[in-house]
Amino acid sequence: MEEEGMRKGPWTSKEDAILIEYVKKDGEGNWNNVQYNSALAYCGKSCRLRWANHLRPNLRKGVFSSFEQSAIIYLHSKIGKKWARMASFVYLFLFILYFDRVSVINFVTAYQSLNL
Structure with missing residues (x-):
């Protein structure tokens, strides 16, 4: 069951910037609060996964050594x-x-x- 007002689909660069700013300000942790304390309409799980798999500054991408x-x-x-x-x-x-x-x-x- 989909929650009312929750967004699905690809993230925009503006939404990425909002999430990055939120994490800089409030840190990683209670991802369910992101939707209440920012302008994002994604659930906490989506925010956590977006951060962990795409936006985290120390994320390493590329080939294995x-x-x-x-x-x-x-x-x-x-x-x-x-x-x-x-x-x-x-x-x-x-x-x-x-x-x-x-x-x-x-x-x-x-x-x-x-x-x-």
Whole structure:
């Protein structure tokens, strides 16, 4: 059930700027308050995900280093697809940020086919 007045769909650059300013002023935390304390009509979950996956200043995008590739393969072979546990071993947040962008199963299969 959709809440009355909640917006869905792509974010505009103006909405991004509002969210960035809100986080600068009030910090990360109670995301449900964003819609009440700013001009945004998105739910708290949408605001949290937008910040975490697109706007956060220390968000790292790009390819994995050779160390990260080796770590993914090694950890996947030892503990499977337990992303939070993997993150506690390497860079704390790296795997959680990328789990939806990288299919580890396909990556591991492709890597193993190289016979390195």
